[in-house]
Amino acid sequence: MADVLAFWATALVVAAFGFPIGAVLLRRLPDAGAGLSFPLGLALASYIYFILRVFDVLPAGRGGYIAAITLLGLAAAAVAGRDRWLRVTWRRAWPGVVVAFGVFTFAFFGYVSFRSYNSEIAGTEQPMDLMYLNATLNSEEYPPKDPWLAGEAASYYYFGYLQSGVLTSVAAVPASSGYNLSLAYTFAAAASGIASLAYALARWVLGSRARRPAIVAGGLAVAMLLFVGSLSAVFEWSAAHEHYNERLYETLGVEWLIPCAPGQTADCYTGQLNPRTTEWYPTEYWFWWRGSRIIPNTITEFPFFSFLLGDLHPHVMSLPLVLLVLGLAASVWRGRSALTWKTHRAQPFAGAAIAILLGALAFQNAWDVITFTLVFVLAVFSRNLRRAPPLQAARGTLSYIAPMAFGASVGYLPWILDFSSQAQGIEPYVGAGTRPAHLVLQFGALLLAGLATAAWSFRRLRGSVASNVALGTAWIPLFPFLAWIALAMFKGNLSDGVDARGTGGWVTLGIYAGSAWVLCFASVALGFRRHAMAVPAACAAIAVMLLYGSELFLIKDVFFGSVPRLNTVFKLSYQAWVLLSLGGAVAVACGLRNLKARPLAIVAYPALVLVAVGLCYPVLAAFNRAGGFTGPTSIDGLAAVQRSDPGEYDLVAWISANTPRDAVIIESTGRRWQPGPDAPTLIDPGVDYGDAGRISARTGRATPIGWYFHEIQWRGDTPANRAEFIRRQDAVDAAYISGDPEKVLQVMREFGAEYLVVGRVELSRYPGLMPDFAKFLDVAHRSANYVIYQLPRYGTVRTS
């Protein structure tokens, strides 16, 4: 509990330091940005830490983190001192501050309670996430080194881990607890952020007296972003209790819940029958996983699933930052004066802070930078458009954005130089389209809610203006479609693409295109009137364009050959979920209030019903994931290892406590060998998602090679990379199985390794193949059957 409280208190302190800065950047929000001060403070403190570590000004370790937060505090003091309106702002906003901090606290402890029932860091990509968290915490050099590729700098967008590291280190919490507490932080910061933003937008739409609907909007936004899940959960529940109609299930695209017919193995239920569940909720192992794979060959993850699974991935950790940028965009849009380069001359610090935050989007989750920078640019352009004709507004926008873009590029150069993107360009998607049923199951609730924003656009618009806007905005969905045709023709697979999409796919495309048109029309029409609903409408429009775009195009990456649009749908639909949650919640809450004045807002009711149905998923899945909330609880992600294999846990603890942070250790590559007639035989070369690099991941100490395919993903699928990674695997395996002391010493010296681990994984991967290392290495630590060996040391010291 002390760890939890320390982490929470640290988060509050950082947010308190972020608040005076947020009060300047987000003054137009009713709470002066208090709800978004968590990501604001943390991102700025983390950036200060990063850049000062790069230049070797701050020391490694906890002192450096504390110094960074202190510097943020001084920056906040400077901003507070310069802010003439701070007192007035505080008097107006303090209830919002209290609510924001309250929402954060409630969500934080709520999630901690849930996670404590399934805190283990194991499975999926969680070891990788722990590895990056430890890398940012333990690296003696900055930019941090990649612990799974000894000697090389990390090549990934790791800013989220760095931020988690700030809180983890300052709170003096072990990384294995910091991992889970960072998830809780992200959940809570996202909750307070979207509540603050939705409340603000609803207040802008309905006026400052309409507090109650604004509160509803805030609550609804939290529910839609963080709790609503796939509608398939209702059918999962029904099927778990043996209630299903095969025809209905096939129509709705959930045929995988129908038990397999004899001879059938795919697209049907193969799990336990009679009974399918032993509790009121489905007890089938990880049934909720299917909710994130609704559209075949893609990942349709959504925030609740992320927090349920517990992967501390960049796209999850970026949620608060994304909301902060949306808040900045909304705040900018709401302002009045034109924004040009001259604005920076008057407010240089605000420009610098925004540049850091926009740059952080890329550093935290590279997928976000284009989408949400575009949102910000559109907000600036839209504001300038109210003051100047389009060309002049565009020029002003460019002159406002360019210095910040340049500043962000320079400011993050140390990371950019080490980062190797896996994106290899844009391709037309020519595979099977998304079935309408899957669209409804996955995005139906949010899409319908988002469409409710359009109800505000059909009033006070003269016919000629309306038709001009309608014609103009028709190009927005039309242009990508024409581009798809052109690109597919250029690639020579247009006819394949047309055929493969299928009828359902074309219907889905039509729904998206139509929705995009309606929402773009709404946002432009409302924007002309400076009506606040333009912001939620624009959010919904951009979200639908993202979904629409992922039906037409894909980002070519390492999955191109097998599941080409896996990442594109995954990452873009995740962004769309955020935007639709915000826009949809505001629209529904305002629609319920203004139904008489805006009859079209009637759509809010079915949307609300679908949202309610979507809330089945979190209830059922949470009980399934937490085993009915009956097991032992702990927030330490390694507590399960400690219980099940104390010796293995002891190895990790010893290495963490007794080896230098920059030590290199030799541990199993994860490849499985067995004795052969002449020489050991490799029987399983697969290493990713397994135990490879587990000591390294848990301690942050480097090892020659960790997850092979992930390194390929981070550094590119090139012959040179493949050769180097395989060479490293071969060298490490040779150290364990060659039986030649010279070879062992040679491998250790080559990678600068001082330690060699023989634990549970090594004993299982190299059974009966390892030599007696004690004959030529020192025993540094022994725990049950497991041993850590150390290179014999010899050196001289001058003492005078």
Add this chain to the structure above:
Amino acid sequence: MTSTFAEDQPIPVREVSVATLAWLGLGALFVLVRVAGVLNIPVSGAELDHLAGAWQAHSGNSDVRYIPTFFQGLTAWTFGFTESESPARLIVVLGGASVPLALYRLRGVFGEAPPLFALLLLALDPVSILLGSTTWAGALDIAIVLWLIVAMNEKQLPRSAVAAAGFAAVTAGPLVLPVIIAAAALRLVSQQYPARESVAYALGGVMVGVALASFGFGFGWEGPTISPIATLAAGFERPWSTEHTRYLALLYSSPIIAGGFAAAIASAYRNWRDQEWPAHCVLLYVWAAFGSAWLIVSGGSHDPAPLAAVAVPFALLVGMEVPGAYAALRRVDWRWASPILGVLLPCMLIAEAYVADWARAGRPGTDSDKLIVTGLLIAAMACLGLLASNRRTLPALVLFPALIGLLVMLPGTSGVAFGGPNEPLLSPASSVQGREIRDVARQNQAEQGGLIVVHPLFEQAMTWPFRDSGTIVLSSRVPPDATAVIWPASEPAPEGFAVVEGEWSLVEERHGPDGDFLDYLRWLNSRNALKNTRVPVAVYLKAAE
């Protein structure tokens, strides 16, 4: 009748005020306690780490224990002509002797009593004694901090003094950070910036300081170094005490922390009530807040420095409240208060005697004893209630925590100043045997030749006792040409070597009372109640052939 000139003239009388006498007396006490510390405190804790680091720097070895503060550089420099820590400790005392002077100069800001009382508290505070008598990297910090406060309150400061202040602040240890950050934050919030010329000179001093620190004060390139931050960071990593900081706070600093908090609250309440926020008060609050924040985040570290960081502002805060408390005590109706105190004190003393007896025995007494103690405590509480219930006797309540605070503090004061062997604050300590081991090995080497080999486990522990011993081999396996081997006692003896009989160790550790409240009380009553643990080593010499 004639008379001499001398008889005619009145004898000139020089009036000496009580305050002057108090300044002289407390100043002398402050210095004498530190002199006692210099003479008695064993090389231990942060000092052990830093002496070893300074020696390594002097020997040309790169070592994380060398943190280039100005004083560390100075210590390393003294090793050019001595291998003893005494000259460096002498510098510490000389620097520390300026603390009374700095506090004296602060009378203009705080008035007479607050700095005077702060001087008394700092003279008696065990942590301040330790960190003001030994040669850790921030040994001059308390003096620097107070002189910085003096400088901040000067209306006109010579340029050279401004530059010197910048240099001193950036080459000091971590104790300057809370006050600098507090002052900076207040300046930033109030938008009251110093003159550009002053900033330029201060920056000049800072740049020179950073440059010198980065070059290790002449002992090699250390990378860009801001000494206070480097020392602060090291405090989170290094074992500068055996016990955790939060436990040391409980053992040694609880009176000053509790008193400081109470004084801060009382002072802030009065300022709020009067709607007057004098700048020096606000600085003290913010300084104490930053110091406390540091103390809180370092709770799990092994670093006593945060305790000294809060001791200074809290001592001043307590000092600020003393005149008010004294005035209130003078208003007490002692006709009522005396009898109540007359009952209260015996009740407490008898109860304490019982509990102390239990503490000695290590277990609570019989049921009847418990009943008696409970009755006495209830009576004492009733007395306190009686004192509190009447406005004329209420101020007398302050005597109660003050007395308990003194009872907790004074044993620590004497224990630390006289280098008591049962003070967890003075741990880990370099054992007296370390030098003996070194002499045995050196003598053997002189007779037999060959190498002195030390196991890498003792790499850090050996630096200080083995200083000035020529070249030592660090090896995890005994090389063939070794003649003297310092080895883990748990490892088997190397072949061909004879063990040197004795219970050898390089480091001694003193843990605090580790049980319940009775354990603590036992330690408080009798400092001999602790067990010292040694990290055992075995000493082997090549058997004569």
